[in-house]
Amino acid sequence: MRFSAKSLFKPALASAAALVLSATASAADIKPAVVFDMGGKFDKSFNQGVYDGVEKFKSETGIEYREFEVTNEAQREQALRRMAQRGADPVLGIGFAQAPALEKVAKEFPDTRFAIIDMVVDLPNVRSIVFKEHEGSFLVGVLAALASESAKVGFVGGMDIPLIRRFACGYEQGVKHVNADAEVVQNMTGTTPAAWNDPGRGGELTKSQFERGVDVVYAAAGGTGVGVYQAAKDAGKLAIGVDSNQNYLHPGTMLTSMLKRVDVAAYNVFMDSMNDEFTPGIQVLGLSEEGVGWALDEHNESMITGEMKAKVDEVSAMITAGEISVHDYTSDNTCTY
């Protein structure tokens, strides 16, 4: 369909289109679409990572993409279906919550390519991309334990769901790997999706953790993290960012960021589709696939000592080699390791 429509229009628009087409040879070939989830594309974290990825694709290829931000449960299916109906291909769904909707729609449109981040949908036309957040969290846990002078570190989660407990559990394991006696103080911001975007509460939780002796805090809380980082800056303590590289937010108190490369994943979905290299199936992106990691850049290089870097590189190599296996909270819904 897509190709016939293109060849139909091409002669008529030849002169006008030639200019555009010469710049981006395959611009007309794909009509990518992305459906952001409730956090919205400017959440400074997860969705925004995807936004950065697809924007990069757009600026490199000149191909426009369709987008939609859902506001309630029923809209996920609706938006995905509308995208597919309008001939969008590939259609990228963001977040585990879109899985049931994407599964339904992907069955209805077997010739359209779909992709989903953070969840597995097992269909022949779907690429599922999941991350081993526990491995990345383990690494920043190691860094936190090394940077902490009080042997007390903190964790501020967003909404209390298994996914976030997976971050917390990986982090705890990393901390204990360095210092088995270290204490990890954990707080979840809330129990509703509002917890993803409550910097005020994030800041309060962080302050109370500081009062209990914590001197490094890791936030896996979407937009709430902004409050956590601010509180750390105000108190002169250290904070660790999440998903995107957030080191730039407060150079000097941002120890590092746990990177979850959703931007690369999203970019690859579009890029592979354009190059006809789209592969369905499950992609599990952990440390060895460079899907997760920790951020070292000009904003935090002065805080990461050679010793710390050596240790975290060592641990990283051990995880990649399988010598350390990081327990995944969601495998059995407990954090026993």
Place this chain on the structure above:
Amino acid sequence: MSTSNIELPAWVEVILIPILNIMMALFFAGLIILAIGENPVEAVGIMINGAFGYDEAIGYTLYYTTNFIFTGLAVAIAFHARLFNIGGEGQAYIGGLGVGLTFLLLDGYLPAIVLLPIGIIAAALFGALWAFIPAWLQAYRGSHVVITTIMFNFIASSLMVYLLVNVLIMPGSMSPETREFQQNAWLPFMHELLAGIGIEVTRTPLNLSFILALVCCVLVWIYVWKTRWGYALRTAGQSEAAAVYAGIKPKKIIIITMCISGALAGLVAVNEIMGVHHRLLLNFTAGYGFTGIAVALMGRNHPLGILMASLLFGVLYQGGAELAFEVPKITREMVVAIQGLIILFSGALALMLRPAIVRLWLAVRPGGVPKHG
């Protein structure tokens, strides 16, 4: 001269004033759309086409409408007893718990014909239960329902999160939600029913609960205006002293009315859980309980008005989503702003134009002294 007690003909109150209010809201919304460099007329066109233009659009519009009817009726019936139930959100949420628990227990054993009514009753019962506690506190302890019901929204939310995250979650699932119910627990979709009688329509979330909502409109109308209980309810609402004098027990009225109100709100779960999602999940209420307040205000607490207001909100939700879909510059936040303007002008400022219209009416009305209501 006070104009508030001058009676206007029903068509002016129920049709003309709401339409004028909406026009004013659309005017200001148009200014916003102009300000970001888009064509407001085109935007309204997309919105209306997105809400009514094709069968899928109508399905989604009516699906949203269903929720608003339930929550709007819930607020309205309490309002007639001068109770301000702003706990619809929590009551709907707990209604979902009722459906979820029943179906998780029973869906393997019972046929749909038995199971579905049980689900509806469970939704209503749990919703009523969640309203009963604030009602009892109001009646016998004098704790104001506005405070207690809004607090109960938070308790409901925390309870549901606790249960879904720790107890009811499907093992191995990332989202805090239960397993999918078996097919015999699914309320039939409209597109399935229509296909059964030979009409093909696109698949939408619209399901049988829309009919239930319409039935509830009629039942509420009969209850409030055509029964002794309704008379007692309205009397207690108008004047507690008069009610006592007439042998009506206001405490009992508070409890019964709040329970009915909670049951109506709980029926949102019939649409969402039994009809659409087929599993219990977090935040399926998505603010419908709160929007119900605006719906009731706008519908003047009358079932017919609520039906119209619900339809309007259905149009705003579905047409608004379509607008955000079609016009990239109009973001979902902008859509919320437009919806907010309509609520502002039709709810909060609903009576702003009334004095002017009354004066106009008195001027053009064919003869006679103002009739006092």
